[in-house]
Amino acid sequence: MSTPKTRFARPETRKLPLLIDDSEKKKIIEKWVNEDHQRLLALCEEYDINSGPQMFYDLALKLAQEHLPEPKPKRKITKWTDLAGGALVVEINRIIDSGVAKNATEAAAFSPQKGRGVTS
Secondary structure, eight states: OOOOSOOOOOGGGOOOOTTOOHHHHHHHHHHHHHHHHHHHHHHHHHTTOOSSTTHHHHHHHHHHHHHSOOOOOOOOOOSOOHHHHHHHHHHHHHHHHTTSOSSHHHHHHEETTTTEEOOO
């Protein structure tokens, strides 16, 4: 999913003035709650979440899956590519088929320069 267009106010931008009465504080806080609720509804729309009792749970789950996924499993680091491994199998089979070696272990120890198994 692309970056959502809906943005939320940062908590540090929402400061209540010190010298206001309780009714004014209540109005400001209700305004902030309504703004947040409308933005949550808009975010649900952006994520194609249907309206219903589970919608905010579904939104939280989608956001968690997007922003906090499980780490990818670590791959074993190997020097062998698929091509190199395939070439090795073909070469070992060629050595066995030629009768120089009886099995893969002997074929792997075979040295083409010396014409025999490598002991060291």
